[in-house]
Amino acid sequence: MEIPLKTEFNRYLDAIQPTKGQRNLARDELSFLEDKLREFIQDDDPYKFVKALRSGSFAKATALRRTEAADFDADIAVYVEVEDVGTADVANLVAYVEKLARRAYKNRTKRPARFETNESCVRVIFDVTPKINIDIVPIVSDEHESILNWGLLPKRDGTRCYTSVSEHVEFVKSRNDQDASVPFRKLVRLFKAWRNGAFEGKKQKKVRSFFLELVLGKAYDEQKDYLTGEALPDLSRLAAWIIQHGLENEIWFPDHRVSPATVEHADPVVVVDPINRDDNVASDWTVEDRDHFLDRLDEFRDVLRDAEIEAEYDRDAAIAFVDQVLPNFSNFCKE
16 A cells, blocks of 8 residues: 655655755864864863763754754753852853854854854854854753763753753654654654644744653654554654643653652643653643644644545645645645
């Protein structure tokens, strides 16, 4: 039996990921920054360079290109030591990293960079094609008896929590490697593309990539024995599991290395960091946010079901259905 829209989904996945030129450039820039930060931080107090690690969606191979700007983001986590982790001033650390980034790019005129800062990172922006953005995330390094690359991470809301960026990369990689016929990374990328079309503004920001990865990770763990390895039916199955779950019970992942939570999560939606059960990555969600997300997901599943039915008889009609929920699917899936 012919697999519904297999070729079209493969073309779409190729089109929405960063180009080869962008990926190569990102690797070069990340290596450049790692070398410069190691050099500069060793010469300054009160911080000591420990390591720099690739992180975020680029390291997880789930990055998307933005449709209009054609740029994409790559992250680098910079681990530093301080005298007292508990009193480390994260705001000063972000400002300090910005100063070093500006220093690193001061004499690079072929690809001039712009800089932006927020509560948790410094963004280096290149407007010259191929377009990329590098987010430099400072992390205060700390020791953990069994978790590598443990440290204090500044969050977007200004609070701080412990985590490990390499464990987040492994979360995606381990599921992708369980069965070569079930590409978890590709499923994540497609759900992120759906998110970008289904939500706007503040709603879209709440459906952040890490939240999606964790929710999909739980759905994948529960449904992996029933997945086919093909996009159309597997997207529908994962969406159905999340809808049935309803995000009404806590989503967490068993791991003997991880300590029990020391706080009680009373938020409407609880999706905890797999290696820090005190950190609810959906702590800013309301009941209205949850209902809105599930309504959009239900619409997504219904459209995918219609596409599956049509794919057997009318390929163009099936593509038209998918086009409703995956931005520019009908354009990108063409040869």
